[in-house]
Amino acid sequence: MVRELTVDLGTRSYPIYIGEGLLADIAAYFEKHGISKASPLLVVTDGHVAKHHLKLVMDRLAEGGYTAVSYTVAAGEKSKSLAVLEDIVGACLQAGLDRKSTVVALGGGVVGDLAGFVAASYMRGIRFVQIPTTILAHDSSVGGKVAVNHPLAKNIIGAFHQPEMVLYDTSTLLTLPDRDVRAGLSEMIKHGLIWDAEFTAWCEANAEKLIGLDPEALQYGLYNGCAVKAAVVSQDERENDLRAILNLGHTIGHALEAVAGYNELQHGEAISIGMVGAAMLSVRMGNPVEILTVTERIFKKFGLPTRIPAHFDTEAIMRAMMHDKKFSEGRMVYIIPTAIGKVEINKNVSAEWVREIVDRLKRED
């Protein structure tokens, strides 16, 4: 069974297909959505994904009458750089990609963000298709945010460039390492926490199935996670206001990532701690304590961290946060849960309270 969703953005609307084994029919999906056979395609992937899934994609595209070349980057965040982008553009030129060509991102968020920015900037913008192969990428492949990193800041050079479609073949997820599975589920839970109490409860009840990559649970979970993302993005494509709610847990999360040694915390792990922090802030502000209890309980069920490792320095975390966000007169903007499945954008959170929460996240267990 293939589930289908639409990201509603007027003339830039596009479908998300979710199902097991979709990639066997990749050429048919491409044809259905008008991807030209007259112009060459470039498939961008990384070393890990290439090993398991590239051959199928290249074979099925060729069988379907497409001319495609592939470009494999080193796995990992470091490939999201301008230097790698320049190299990929060289490959586009050598393969003769023109204004009617399409860039295909086959991989997780790293490949999606990088290949998406290639597509956004090559010849000032050509088409692209997202083929997410991680659970986290149910978040990153939807919404059109693409970017590379600068040595001084993550995701700082990029564009809004919506894909032609998202093709989510859940069978690719079977090769994903367990730690990446859990980290990706952290963003799925986030989508429940900001938007949908029922889905949050479903996630909690199905934690074991999700961690175990049960096909039915996975597809239902990804479908609902994507649906929240799509709904939010449809209402605010360029993050003028509402889209900011997708950053629940990310203020503390980004700071932890910045302070952590390379690879100590994955993004999904950093934000599960951040979401617990946001729940603590919420309770501190007078909201029901249940918000914190439920949030903590869920992440524990998924084996995701809910506390800051003790050796992290509170002052360093606060500095990283100030670098990321603007404090003005000791207040900052913060996404605060007001109930399970509901958040508000609070522009008046005391920086002092945030420091208190960071401290508490380090102490308690």
Add this chain to the structure above:
Amino acid sequence: MVRELTVDLGTRSYPIYIGEGLLADIAAYFEKHGISKASPLLVVTDGHVAKHHLKLVMDRLAEGGYTAVSYTVAAGEKSKSLAVLEDIVGACLQAGLDRKSTVVALGGGVVGDLAGFVAASYMRGIRFVQIPTTILAHDSSVGGKVAVNHPLAKNIIGAFHQPEMVLYDTSTLLTLPDRDVRAGLSEMIKHGLIWDAEFTAWCEANAEKLIGLDPEALQYGLYNGCAVKAAVVSQDERENDLRAILNLGHTIGHALEAVAGYNELQHGEAISIGMVGAAMLSVRMGNPVEILTVTERIFKKFGLPTRIPAHFDTEAIMRAMMHDKKFSEGRMVYIIPTAIGKVEINKNVSAEWVREIVDRLKRED
């Protein structure tokens, strides 16, 4: 007197102001168009322009209550690179530019294209202002095409990103070297040739005044050149069809630039030859010979080249053209003048004829 024009693009419309000494009032223009004082600005310029015009801009911005830092790149096409872009983004981060900040391009087409792409991609797009300081930049500063080069191809990595306004202070042009003056006028004449027979005749009649930088003539010429560019861009922002007419003379021109040694031919010089070539093709196709006579006569009056230097290799030029454009079955797309002030997009020009014209451009004088 300040002349004013609008580039009509719905919500992305913006004004072009042309006048002598405008920059003295830069802060007032910024204020008028809602450029925030709360967020820092970055002024990008090059070494030549900085020497003559940077201090005025920085002083007047500071006096007007703006916080601005400047970044000076080396003069010349080589600065239009991803490496320089990465460095400028570092400067943006260090200066604390945020989503409400503005990038200001103070310079010719190189600075405009580069700084424009910084603005298009920093934080996925912030505002920018064009302050053109060359005559050629009456073309490049209008229309929102921004880009950097790849070692294998010019302008291949970029975006469509419209400025908030174009501030054209013609007094900055007084320091421009004579060769750049003439090369810039080549694009002004192009704007006449594709769109406006009367303006073409005016250009010819005022050649000496224009070359001599007579203020009144310059302002009138730039106003009309910008008006043509604005009219075309308003009808086809993303070059789906009409905008291609701006490439009159550019097919041969780009090939000559690709084949020429560094700096042998300026862009404006390469396209004056190319426009003569297009006129020859037009006559070859049966249009009135007057098209060629007038085109040649004008460029000669401006001291711009009308012939390909003899040492250029015809085959190399043809290869460069095939790399740039697509020939299919011996036919190619070409912008052909059908009268002075009128062109057509002809999708069926024989490559054999083009070769014939390239040969003729090398022989005759």
